[in-house]
Amino acid sequence: MSAKMIDGRAFAEMLREQVSLEVARLKENHGITPGLAVILVGQNPASQIYVRNKGIQTKAAGMASFEHRLPDTARQADVIALIERLNADPTVHGILVQLPLPGHMNTEAIINAVDPSKDVDGFHISNVGLLSTGQKAMVPCTPLGCLLLLRDHHGSLTGLNAVIVGRSNIVGKPMAQLLITADCTVTIAHSRTRDLPELCRRADILIAAVGRPGMVKPDWIKPGATVIDVGINRIEEASRSRLVGDVDPNAAQTAGAITPVPGGVGPMTIACLLANTLTACCRTHGLREPDGLAA
Numbered sequence: 014m015s016a017k018m019i020d021g022r023a024f025a026e027m028l029r030e031q032v033s034l035e036v037a038r039l040k041e042n043h044g045i046t047p048g049l050a051v052i053l054v055g056q057n058p059a060s061q062i063y064v065r066n067k068g069i070q071t072k073a074a075g076m077a078s079f080e081h082r083l084p085d086t087a088r089q090a091d092v093i094a095l096i097e098r099l100n101a102d103p104t105v106h107g108i109l110v111q112l113p114l115p116g117h118m119n120t121e122a123i124i125n126a127v128d129p130s131k132d133v134d135g136f137h138i139s140n141v142g143l144l145s146t147g148q149k150a151m152v153p154c155t156p157l158g159c160l161l162l163l164r165d166h167h168g169s170l171t172g173l174n175a176v177i178v179g180r181s182n183i184v185g186k187p188m189a190q191l192l193i194t195a196d197c198t199v200t201i202a203h204s205r206t207r208d209l210p211e212l213c214r215r216a217d218i219l220i221a222a223v224g225r226p227g228m229v230k231p232d233w234i235k236p237g238a239t240v241i242d243v244g245i246n247r248i249e250e251a252s253r254s255r256l257v258g259d260v261d262p263n264a265a266q267t268a269g270a271i272t273p274v275p276g277g278v279g280p281m282t283i284a285c286l287l288a289n290t291l292t293a294c295c296r297t298h299g300l301r302e303p304d305g306l307a308a
């Protein structure tokens with residue numbers, strides 16, 4: 014049997030369409046245009062592509078897009094001064110600082126300089142705390158995207174065993190919080206986990222967020238399980254570069270459903286960023302939040 018391919022690209026397009034409609038309504042009824050500011054420090058080629066795509070999709074949704082590029086040589090104080098300016102700017106409802114930052118900068122200090130109500134990445138300690146205590150937070154885009162795909166596929170997630178491979182602050186940990194709130198039984202695995210294949214075989218929902226091409230093998234998957242491949246790995250092959258996930262493509266023969274790479278979680282991340290910007294804008298202005306866009 015071959016798994017159902019979960020079409021993240023199509024789902025993300027639907028989500029962006031929904032965001033566009035709400036943005037148009039906000040403009041029409043309240044004269045407000047949601048704005049997203051993205052800060053890019055340095056020349057990381059992958060980051061440049063992501064930031065460009067974000068700008069294009071932000072504008073396509075009818076929102077205002079502000080891009081701020083700083084050189085590698087910028088000082089941490091310059092980045093924080095810029096963030097403070099954006100915090101105070103009423104036309105900016107969301108602020109994203111593209112990661113990774115250059116090595117001489119303290120990522121935590123920079124993330125925590127963002128006004129939590131504009132923290133559309135959901136990385137600020139206040140939002141992390143709100144999420145982990147089950148309160149209304151800004152939710153990190155990638156885990157939110159995974160949750161929306163899982164809810165769409167399963168309906169209720171109650172009682173399902175979820176195994177998350179990866180414990181980063183941007184994917185693994187917030188993913189665990191969301192799935193706990195969705196009444197899954199959650200296990201987080203990492204590089205020190207013993208007998209990872211055996212643990213994965215117990216998962217009804219398996220989430221791979223590791224950064225190792227094809228690490229998750231077909232015989233690690235419980236027949237019929239849902240597999241969400243968060244990994245984005247660029248590999249060089251026959252002098253061309255292509256994107257692969259953390260899951261071996263042959264896993265589709267064991268899984269019940271699986272997200273492809275590309276075309277799975279990646280497009281959902283950007284769609285959720287736009288949804289979060291809209292949510293932040295509605296909250297700032299005390300307006301009703303559109304249904305179905307937040308966790």
Ligand SMILES: NC(=O)C1=CN([C@@H]2O[C@H](COP(=O)(O)OP(=O)(O)OC[C@H]3O[C@@H](n4cnc5c(N)ncnc54)[C@H](OP(=O)(O)O)[C@@H]3O)[C@@H](O)[C@H]2O)C=CC1
Pocket residue numbers: 155178179180181182183184185202203204205206209222223224225243244245246278279282
């Ligand atoms: N689709 C999207 O929108 C996004 C995709 N990504 C992709 O997701 C992947 C993970 O990203 P991110 O969370 O930032 O990565 P990190 O490098 O921050 O975390 C990787 C995690 O994987 C664990 N790990 C590493 N090797 C193994 C192993 N052999 N067995 C088990 N666990 C292991 C690490 O364990 P330990 O903690 O013990 O070191 C760590 O917890 C990357 O490919 C990244 O490009 C990331 C963000 C968004």
Ligand SMILES: Nc1nc(=O)c2c([nH]1)NC[C@@H]1CN(c3ccc(C(=O)N[C@@H](CCC(=O)O)C(=O)O)cc3)C=[N+]21
Pocket residue numbers: 062063109110111112113134154155245256274275276277278279280282283
């Ligand atoms: N502050 C911050 N927030 C982030 O959310 C953030 C970040 N920094 N740094 C980098 C990672 C990575 N990330 C991706 C977003 C979209 C795709 C995406 O659209 N992927 C497409 C393919 C794109 C391509 O072809 O390169 C796909 O999977 O189909 C991938 C990865 C967000 N991240």
